[in-house]
Amino acid sequence: MEKALLVSIQIKTDKHHWRIEDISSELEELAVSSGVEVAGNVICICERPTANYLIGRGKVEEISLISGENGADTVIFSHDLSGTQQRNLENFLGKKTIDRTQLILDIFSRRARSPEGKMQVELALLQYLLPRLTGKGIILSRLGGGIGTRGPGETKLEVDRRQIRRRIDKLKADLVSFRMHRLTTHKKRKKNNLPSVALVGYTSAGKSTLLNRLTGSEQPVSEKLFTTLDPLAKVLKLPGGQDVLVSDTVGFLHELPHHLIEAFKATLEEVAEADLLVHVLDLSDQRILQHNQAVKTVLDELGLKDKPVLTALNKSDLLEECGWPHMFAGDFGDSVVISARTGKNIDSLLMRIQDYFASLMLDLKIIVPHSRMDLVDLFYRCAKVEKVDYLQEGINIRLKISREIFKRIEKDEGVKVIC
DSSP: OOEEEEEEEEEEOOOOOOHHHHHHHHHHHHHHHTEEEEEEEEEESSSSTTTTTTSOHHHHHHHHHHHHHTTTSSEEESSSHHHHHHHHHHHHHHEEEEEEEHHHHHHHHHHHOSHHHHHHHHHHHHHHHHGGGOOOOOHHHHHHHHTTTOOOSSOOTTHHHHHHHHOOOHHHHHHHHHHHHHHHHHHHHHHTOOEEEEEEETTSSSSSHHHHHHHHHOOOOOOOOEEEOOOOOEEEOOSOOOEEEEOOOOOOTTTTTTHHHHHHHHTTTHHHSSSSSEEEEEETTHHHHHHHHHHHHHHHTOOOOOOEEEEEOOOOHHHHHHTOOTTGGOSSSSSEEBTTTTBBBBBHHHHHHHHHHHHHHHEEEEOOTTOOOOHHHHHHSEEEEEEEEEEEEEEEEEEEEEEEHHHHHTTTTTTTOOO
C-alpha cells in the first residue's frame, strides 16, 4: 500500500472559514478513501501563498525531512498547486507530489462504473492537466502509475496540447449524446407526471443508505467518500399511495473544483430536474454547518438556489450511541431528524415529502364519460383519488390532482369540472 504524507494548508487570505483541524481531517478522509496509508499530517498556516512552493522554503525542508523519516512515497497537499509549484516541490522533495484536486480525481476514477461516469472523470482530468503541460511533462509521466494519476490510462509523455484538446472535444461531444438521451427520459417522466425527488448532500452524509431505506433498493454504501458517482433513480410509494421518483446523486464537497462541477453537470441534471430536493446532512459530524454551506454554494453554482429543499438530519443513531444530544438540530428549524440506518423517523420524512406534493395539488370533483377509462387510470396513477361514484351521466371522481395534469385535461371535451 502506498504511503502518503499529508500537508494541510490554511492560507489566511482565503475566503473560506474552515479551521485548519477540519481541513486536515477531511484531507485524511480523502486519502483513506483513495486507498493509501497515511504516514503523517503536517500543518501549515501561511499569511499568503508563494510563487515557487505555495508555502515557505523552511516548511518545505521540514516536509522533506518528515516524509523521509516516515517512509512516505507521496506528498499530498490540501491546497491546489500550479504546474510550476508542483514541479518545484517534486524536485525538492524527490517524491511524487499531488494536490487535493488530483486526489479527488483519483477517487472519482475508482468509483466511476458507467461509460458516462468514466468519460466525465477523464474529461475532468484532462481539463486539469491541460494548463499544467510544462517542462518535460512531469505530470503526464505519472499517468497510470498510482494515486492521483488514473484517467486516460494509455496517455504517453509525448501527448501535446492539441491531442488533449481533440480528446476533450471528443469527450464533450459524446457526453452531449448522453445528455440528449437523459433529456428524452426526463420528458417521458414529465409526460407521465411522475413527481421527482433528488437526494443531495455532502459526500458520505448517507444519501445512498437513505435511498435504500426509502425504496428497498440495494445501492452499495460505504463510509468512504464518493461511493456514488453515477445517478440512480427508484420509484417510491408515499403513504397516501402516490408514486414519486427518488434519485441518488454524486456527493458534494467543500471547494469542489469548478471544472469537476462542469464535468459532472450532466449527472447533476438529475438535481436540476427534480421537483424537490432532500438535503441530507450528517448530524453526527461536527462540521455539519460547514457542510451545509458547502452544499448551498454548489447549488448556487448550478443555478438552483431557489429550488425547494427539505432538510433531513441523518445519522441521529450515532449521536444516541454516544449519549450526545442533537447538538446541531436547533440550527435547522425546518428539518426532520432521522436515521437512515435504523429507520428512525423515516415515516415523518415520508409525510413531509407527501405534504409538499399535496400542497401543489388541486382539490377537484370531475365527471368523465364511461368511455374514458383511460382518464380514470391516469387519475389513479398520477393523482390521489378520494371517491369514485359510477352514475348514469358519467363517472363522478373526487380527487387531488397536480396543476400539470389538470392543464392536460381541462380542455378535454369529455371532462366536466364541478369544483
